[in-house]
Amino acid sequence: MNETKRIEVLKVAAHPVRIKLLEELMKGVKCVSDLEEFMEISQPNLSQHLSALRHAGIIDFFIDGRLRCYFLRNPLIPDLLEILKKDYPEELPGPECCPVTKKGTYPHERRR
C-alpha cells in the first residue's frame, strides 16, 4: 500500500460516523442491522458510509443469507483507532532555540 493510498484511507476514515463504525467492527464481524442499532442514522445513510469504507478497501463483507457481515480489512485501522484513544501531552514541545534555515534564525517572539 503506497502513501497516496494510505492518505486516501485516512481521509475516508476521518468522519465521526465512520470512526464509530470502525470502532464497532474492531470488536468483530457485524451485520448491517447489528450496526444499525448503534448508529443514530438512517439505514440508507449507514449503507452509504459502509460503501465508502468498502471502496477505500477499509472493510469488506461476507454474505450470510440476506445478511451482509462486515469486517475490518485494512491493517492501518487498528493503529489509527489507537491514536484516537491514546494519552498524549497537550502539545508537542516547542522548537528548541534556535534552529537555522536558509532564510533566517528562529524562533524569536511567539505569535500574538
Next chain:
Amino acid sequence: MNETKRIEVLKVAAHPVRIKLLEELMKGVKCVSDLEEFMEISQPNLSQHLSALRHAGIIDFFIDGRLRCYFLRNPLIPDLLEILKKDYPEELPGPECCPVTKKGTYPHERRR
C-alpha cells in the same frame, strides 16, 4: 483532546499536500519560503493549507521579522505520520469461522 477533536485533526491532516507539509515540519521548524521550495503549489495555496493546519491546532508559528516559522504542535501527528510509513501486511486476517451475533452466524461464503 477529546475524540471529536481528534477526528477533526485527522480530517484536516488527510490531504496529500498537508501530509507533505507535516512530514517536512517533522524535521524541524521551517518558514513559509523554505516550505515553498518543496511544494509544487502556489504561494497563496500553500498559505491556505498552512492556515487550515493552524486552525485545527496542528501547527503553530513564531515570527522572525518578516518570516513565519512554522512548527508542529499537535501530539498526534508523529504517530499519524508513522502509520503512513510503517510496514503492514496486505490485509488484516479475515474473521475466524464463525462468530455469532443476534442476527446470524457468520461468515459463510465470501462476497462476489
Next chain:
DNA sequence: TAAATATATAATAATATTTGCATATATGAA
C-alpha cells in the same frame, strides 16, 4: 409464488473543500 426482511442504489439538495487569481498587509532595506 407472494410477502417480509435486509440492504443497496439513485437522485437530489445542502454544504464544504479546493484551487486560482487578484490584492492586501507587514517588515526590513535603501
Next chain:
DNA sequence: TTCATATATGCAAATATTATTATATATTTA
C-alpha cells in the same frame, strides 16, 4: 519614505461530501 520581500486574505468557480427521500434488489419464509 519608498521599495522589495514574505506571507496572508478575499472571492469566485469547480468539485466533492453528506444526508434525505424514494425506490430497487436479493433472500428467506409462508
